Amino acid sequence: MTERRFSARKRDEPRAAGDKRERILRAAVKVFARKGFYASRVSEIAKAAGVADGTIYLYFKSKDELLTSLFEDRITRLLDVLRREIEAVPSGPDRVRRIIEFQLGLLEGERDLAEVITVNLRQSTRLLKQYATKRFTEYLDLMAHVIADAQHAGELRTDVSPRIVARALFGALDGLALTWALGNPEPGGLKRAGTQLADVVLQGLERRGPAA
Amino acid sequence: MTERRFSARKRDEPRAAGDKRERILRAAVKVFARKGFYASRVSEIAKAAGVADGTIYLYFKSKDELLTSLFEDRITRLLDVLRREIEAVPSGPDRVRRIIEFQLGLLEGERDLAEVITVNLRQSTRLLKQYATKRFTEYLDLMAHVIADAQHAGELRTDVSPRIVARALFGALDGLALTWALGNPEPGGLKRAGTQLADVVLQGLERRGPAA
Amino acid sequence: MTERRFSARKRDEPRAAGDKRERILRAAVKVFARKGFYASRVSEIAKAAGVADGTIYLYFKSKDELLTSLFEDRITRLLDVLRREIEAVPSGPDRVRRIIEFQLGLLEGERDLAEVITVNLRQSTRLLKQYATKRFTEYLDLMAHVIADAQHAGELRTDVSPRIVARALFGALDGLALTWALGNPEPGGLKRAGTQLADVVLQGLERRGPAA
Amino acid sequence: MTERRFSARKRDEPRAAGDKRERILRAAVKVFARKGFYASRVSEIAKAAGVADGTIYLYFKSKDELLTSLFEDRITRLLDVLRREIEAVPSGPDRVRRIIEFQLGLLEGERDLAEVITVNLRQSTRLLKQYATKRFTEYLDLMAHVIADAQHAGELRTDVSPRIVARALFGALDGLALTWALGNPEPGGLKRAGTQLADVVLQGLERRGPAA
DNA sequence: AATGAATGAGCGTTCATTCAT
DNA sequence: GATGAATGAACGCTCATTCAT
Numbered sequence: 012m013t014e015r016r017f018s019a020r021k022r023d024e025p026r027a028a029g030d031k032r033e034r035i036l037r038a039a040v041k042v043f044a045r046k047g048f049y050a051s052r053v054s055e056i057a058k059a060a061g062v063a064d065g066t067i068y069l070y071f072k073s074k075d076e077l078l079t080s081l082f083e084d085r086i087t088r089l090l091d092v093l094r095r096e097i098e099a100v101p102s103g104p105d106r107v108r109r110i111i112e113f114q115l116g117l118l119e120g121e122r123d124l125a126e127v128i129t130v131n132l133r134q135s136t137r138l139l140k141q142y143a144t145k146r147f148t149e150y151l152d153l154m155a156h157v158i159a160d161a162q163h164a165g166e167l168r169t170d171v172s173p174r175i176v177a178r179a180l181f182g183a184l185d186g187l188a189l190t191w192a193l194g195n196p197e198p199g200g201l202k203r204a205g206t207q208l209a210d211v212v213l214q215g216l217e218r219r220g221p222a223a
Numbered sequence: 224m225t226e227r228r229f230s231a232r233k234r235d236e237p238r239a240a241g242d243k244r245e246r247i248l249r250a251a252v253k254v255f256a257r258k259g260f261y262a263s264r265v266s267e268i269a270k271a272a273g274v275a276d277g278t279i280y281l282y283f284k285s286k287d288e289l290l291t292s293l294f295e296d297r298i299t300r301l302l303d304v305l306r307r308e309i310e311a312v313p314s315g316p317d318r319v320r321r322i323i324e325f326q327l328g329l330l331e332g333e334r335d336l337a338e339v340i341t342v343n344l345r346q347s348t349r350l351l352k353q354y355a356t357k358r359f360t361e362y363l364d365l366m367a368h369v370i371a372d373a374q375h376a377g378e379l380r381t382d383v384s385p386r387i388v389a390r391a392l393f394g395a396l397d398g399l400a401l402t403w404a405l406g407n408p409e410p411g412g413l414k415r416a417g418t419q420l421a422d423v424v425l426q427g428l429e430r431r432g433p434a435a
Numbered sequence: 436m437t438e439r440r441f442s443a444r445k446r447d448e449p450r451a452a453g454d455k456r457e458r459i460l461r462a463a464v465k466v467f468a469r470k471g472f473y474a475s476r477v478s479e480i481a482k483a484a485g486v487a488d489g490t491i492y493l494y495f496k497s498k499d500e501l502l503t504s505l506f507e508d509r510i511t512r513l514l515d516v517l518r519r520e521i522e523a524v525p526s527g528p529d530r531v532r533r534i535i536e537f538q539l540g541l542l543e544g545e546r547d548l549a550e551v552i553t554v555n556l557r558q559s560t561r562l563l564k565q566y567a568t569k570r571f572t573e574y575l576d577l578m579a580h581v582i583a584d585a586q587h588a589g590e591l592r593t594d595v596s597p598r599i600v601a602r603a604l605f606g607a608l609d610g611l612a613l614t615w616a617l618g619n620p621e622p623g624g625l626k627r628a629g630t631q632l633a634d635v636v637l638q639g640l641e642r643r644g645p646a647a
Numbered sequence: 648m649t650e651r652r653f654s655a656r657k658r659d660e661p662r663a664a665g666d667k668r669e670r671i672l673r674a675a676v677k678v679f680a681r682k683g684f685y686a687s688r689v690s691e692i693a694k695a696a697g698v699a700d701g702t703i704y705l706y707f708k709s710k711d712e713l714l715t716s717l718f719e720d721r722i723t724r725l726l727d728v729l730r731r732e733i734e735a736v737p738s739g740p741d742r743v744r745r746i747i748e749f750q751l752g753l754l755e756g757e758r759d760l761a762e763v764i765t766v767n768l769r770q771s772t773r774l775l776k777q778y779a780t781k782r783f784t785e786y787l788d789l790m791a792h793v794i795a796d797a798q799h800a801g802e803l804r805t806d807v808s809p810r811i812v813a814r815a816l817f818g819a820l821d822g823l824a825l826t827w828a829l830g831n832p833e834p835g836g837l838k839r840a841g842t843q844l845a846d847v848v849l850q851g852l853e854r855r856g857p858a859a
Numbered sequence: 860a861a862t863g864a865a866t867g868a869g870c871g872t873t874c875a876t877t878c879a880t
Numbered sequence: 881g882a883t884g885a886a887t888g889a890a891c892g893c894t895c896a897t898t899c900a901t
Contacts, residue, residue, distance in 0.1 A: 031864090049261040053892060063866045068893065151402075171419045178402050179395035179420050186394015187387070190363075207383045208391050215427025243881095265875060266884095275883040277877075286875065455885090473685040477871060487887045489873075498871065595843040602826050603819035603844050610818015611811070614787075631807040632815050639851025667860095689896060690863095699862040701898075710896065 032070045035060045036084060039077055044123035048078055048131045078131065085124055086146040089117070093153065103161025107180075107216070108209045110154060114184045115205045118191055126192045129185055151177050158216075167216040176216070183208060244282045247272045251293055256335035260290055260343045290343065297336055298358040301329070302365065309365075315373025319392075319428070320421045322366060326396045327417045330403055341400045363389050370428075379428040388428070395420060456494045459484045460508060463501055468547035472502055472555050502555065509548055510570040513541070514577065521577075527585025531604075531640070532633045534578060538608045539629045542615055550616045553609055575601050582640075591640040600640070607632060668706045671696045675717055680759035684714055684767045714767065721760055722782040725753070726789065733789075739797025743816075743852070744845045746790060750820045751841045754827055765824045787813050794852075803852040812852070819844060 038060035042051045053074050057064045071077040093113055100106045118125040154177035161167045187204050250272035254263045265286050269276045283289040305325055312318045330337040366389035373379045399416050462484035466475045477498050481488045495501040517537055524530045542549040578601035585591045611628050674696035678687045689710050693700045707713040729749055736742045754761040790813035797803045823840050 052890095064892090065867065065894075066865055069864070074892070171423055172415075175399070175416045175419050176423065178398050179416075179423075180398075182398015182401070183391035183395040186390050186392075186397060189394070190390050203384075204387045204391075207387050211383055211388065211391075211424070211427035213427075214429070214431075215423035215425075217426070219426075264873095269884095276875090277884065278882055280876065281881070476869095488871090489888065490886055492872065493885070595847055596839075599823070599840045599843050600847065602822050603840075603847075604822075606822015606825070607815035607819040609822060610814050610816075613818065614814050627808075628811045628815075631811050635807060635812065635815075635848070635851035637851075638853070638855075639847035639849075641850070643850075688894095693863095700864095700896090701862055702860085704897070705860070 031060075031062060031066065035062065035067055035070055035077070036081055039081055040085075040123045040127055043078065043081070043131050044126040081127065083146060085128070086150060090146070090149060090153065093150075097153075097157060103157065103164055103166035104213050104216075106157045106161065107213060110157065110180075111184060111205050111209045111212075114181075115187065115201045118188055118201055122192075125188055129188045129192055151181060154180060161216075165218070168218045171216070180212060183212075243272075243274060243278065247274065247279055247282055247289070248293055248296060251289055252297075252335045252339055255290065255293070255343050256338040265289075293339065295358055297340070298362060302358070302361060305362075305365065309369060315369065315376055315378035316425050316428075318369045318373065319425060322369065322392075323396060323417050323421050323424075326393075327399065327413045330400055330413055334404075337400060338404045341397055341404055363393060366392060373428075377430070380430045383428070392424060395424075455484075455486060455490065459486065459491055459494055459501070460505055463505055464509075464547045464551055467502065467505070467555050468550040477501075505551065507570060509552070510574060514570070514573060517574075517577065521581060527581065527588055527590035528637050528640075530581045530585065531637060534581065534604075535608060535629050535633050535636075538605075539611065539625045542612055542625055546616075549612055553612045553616055575605060578604060585640075589642070592642045595640070604636060607636075667696075667698060667702065671698065671703055671706055671713070672717055672720060675713055676721075676759045676763055679714065679717070679767050680762040689713075717763065718782055722764070722786060726782070726785060729786075729789065733793060739793065739800055739802035740849050740852075742793045742797065743849060746793065746816075747820060747841050747845045747848075750817075751823065751837045754824055754837055758828075761824060762828045765821055765828055787817060790816060801854070804854045807852070816848060819848075 035056065038056050039051075042056050042059055045051075046055075053067060054064050056077070057067055060067075067077065071080055093110070096109055096113060097106050100109050117128075151174070155173040158167065158173035158176050162169045162173065187201065187208065191201060247268065250268050251263075254268045254271055257263075258267075265279060266276050268289070269279055272279075279289065283292055305322070308321055308325060309318050312321050329340075363386070367385040370379065370385035370388050374381045374385065399413065399420065403413060459480065462480050463475075466480045466483055469475075470479075477491060478488050480501070481491055484491075491501065495504055517534070520533055520537060521530050524533050541552075575598070579597040582591065582597035582600050586593045586597065611625065611632065615625060671692065674692050675687075678692045678695055681687075682691075689703060690700050692713070693703055696703075703713065707716055729746070732745055732749060733742050736745050753764075787810070791809040794803065794809035794812050798805045798809065823837065823844065827837060
């Protein structure tokens with residue numbers, strides 16, 4: 012829509028190669044977010060990316076693979092950021108809080124991407140089972156590690172499985188995201204929701220004092 | 224194809240029609256669960272239901288409406304059961320525990336239905352936004368009411384929004400269900416996951432002693 | 436294939452069921468003959484057959500299979516006729532003459548079909564290698580048998596392989612058909628060409644007198 | 648991709664261009680032979696020729712024209728060779744034998760080219776009708792002339808049309824080639840097939856003695 | 860001349876939906 | 881009501897061709 016302004020790149024060429032791949036991915040995020048994977052047309056994505064339909068197939072083998080690559084690419088990126096953020100926080104409980112803020116923060120910073128991950132991740136059982144699982148599992152593992160480390164450090168109760176907690180926590184965040192994505196944002200916003208979720212979860216994971 | 228020969232149901236059979244509608248819904252649950260909404264063919268559902276393709280359109284306006292009706296029908300039924308179960312439990316915290324057990328219990332009792340609700344609910348943003356929301360909201364409201372009642376009864380902390388808690392809790396349960404549905408059942412099973420989730424959530428919702 | 440028994444439509448109804456398959460085949464012959472397999476559009480065939488595009492796929496799995504079925508169906512039919520005709524002729528040389536007349540006669544009676552067989556048979560090496568071969572081989576075998584029988588009966592020279600003769604004869608007929616199909620009909624027509632070909636071939640296959 | 652480094656052909660090399668054109672033609676023969684005209688991709692031919700896709704269009708106007716040029720070029724060359732060979736043979740019957748050997752010999756010497764001529768010649772009715780005909784006709788004419796000359800010289804029977812014989816003979820050779828190309832080579836090989844074909848044809852074309 | 864990324868028209872095929880029986 | 885053959889709009893994908901570099 013914009014973009015052409017000066018296509019006039021005679022000399023310099025700020026947008027390098029691979030550029031196109033990225034443009035397509037960005038367009039795909041936007042379109043998938045708006046209409047869901049199945050209702051999105053390859054031609055729409057192409058148009059949104061400002062390329063010809065066929066061009067998409069120079070970068071992705073199929074529409075399916077476009078979604079797959081999208082997950083792969085974006086989640087890898089998110090994982091990198093999240094890992095760094097977590098390392099910068101020393102306390103276990105604070106790390107949990109950080110994860111919560113991070114995941115909900117996505118919704119405000121990159122709403123479309125969040126919606127794609129939240130909603131489209133489940134568009135296809137097949138996709139989900141075949142591809143998305145690897146990175147998704149990595150994400151859950153990261154959360155589970157944070158929990159487990161804090162348990163070993165004596166910061167959290169040890170009578171619950173880190174993996175179960177991680178999955179439930181992810182689900183809780185996803186659930187909040189879903190209602191937000193569907194247009195019923197919590198009054199007070201995600202920030203308030205995140206704070207409250209963290210309050211409950213952290214109190215719930217607290218080690219119990221000597222007496223009950 | 225065969226099968227009809229004698230439709231000859233035992234004796235009377237006042238609801239020949241209702242019968243068929245239900246058969247179609249049951250078939251739809253099975254097929255949607257296995258392949259997802261978009262990958263399911265109307266003809267497959269017809270075959271699974273033992274009716275002709277066209278017959279489905281005597282009971283449902285479209286494939287979309289079939290999914291919609293499925294939610295409507297099943298969730299209404301679930302809500303009835305859940306409401307009754309909750310009324311039978313007097314204590315707020317126990318009610319929360321009951322909800323958790325109920326929702327996870329679905330996965331074992333009616334795995335297909337659970338998978339449809341868990342996975343297919345998100346197949347289509349449009350569907351989700353347009354139709355499914357009503358009953359879904361009712362379900363969340365039920366959870367929120369239980370929380371709110373318990374807060375008013377002084378059984379749970381009051382500094383968190385019942386709706387936020389309800390959504391997060393629903394999400395957490397959904398998250399556990401998802402990993403189960405995808406074939407990575409938690410070791411120890413859903414029962415153990417449910418118990419741990421309840422432990423954490425209830426401790427998290429506990430009113431804090433005099434201090435704090 | 437069966438199915439027709441009584442298609443017993445209410446009253447009249449000149450065009451019976453399975454009718455549609457035949458209509459599609461007939462349309463395919465016409466269209467393939469005019470434009471060749473690859474240049475023919477499924478939608479054109481549908482239109483020529485007076486059915487919807489999708490209908491073709493109720494009777495044939497793909498465009499490829501349509502061509503394949505066409506060969507199968509038509510050549511089977513031709514083989515039946517040819518076998519009967521040959522049996523009615525006692526003398527070996529006369530049988531050879533009969534085959535020649537029969538194959539060239541096709542060109543006048545069913546010019547489109549002849550063109551499809553002559554030209555389209557080779558459209559796709561893959562098709563040719565995979566499917567068409569069986570019936571085609573049967574056809575060649577029939578010719579080879581006629582030659583071999585006549586050799587055993589002492590009617591033809593025995594120093595040439597029946598299979599080689601069959602293939603060459605088929606090729607010769609096919610070659611005459613090709614130039615005809617391409618619009619350069621031999622002056623004097625196919626009949627004359629057939630007679631001359633038979634004259635040459637039969638003299639060529641004659642047993643030599645006492646001296647070599 | 649590599650290869651260019653030094654295009655540095657030994658010394659002089661006036662036909663840098665012709666070089667590429669020839670490489671493309673050679674690649675086309677190979678690819679067309681393996682997969683047929685329609686199933687061959689221009690990009691495959693480019694790759695096989697070691698040039699960029701676009702380069703092909705510097706030498707040929709279209710994929711169609713590439714096939715056309717191929718025929719033109721190769722058949723012209725074959726005609727030259729065949730003409731010279733025939734001139735070197737004085738006797739009519741021996742010339743016929745020479746033609747047979749020549750055409751079948753192609754199959755062993757340049758199998759790919761033979762397959763392209765034999766199979767691909769018919770890939771497209773349109774191509775066949777529009778372009779290929781000219782050279783093809785020339786080839787047939789050469790054969791017809793040989794027959795006619797021999798008839799005038801009293802070496803062959805005169806009651807058959809040289810053109811009909813030429814077409815039938817070409818077809819016979821083509822038919823033998825086809826079965827060979829399809830992978831059912833005659834036991835004894837083409838040589839034996841050629842000898843037998845020549846035996847039959849020449850006996851068939853013999854002038855009959857005064858009596859029967 | 861040579862390149863090869865980009866194009867976009869065009870096609871085979873699918874499948875939800877209809878409707879004559 | 882019930883059927884299932886027929887429909888045809890719609891879409892993913894291919895690939896010959898172009899053209900900026």
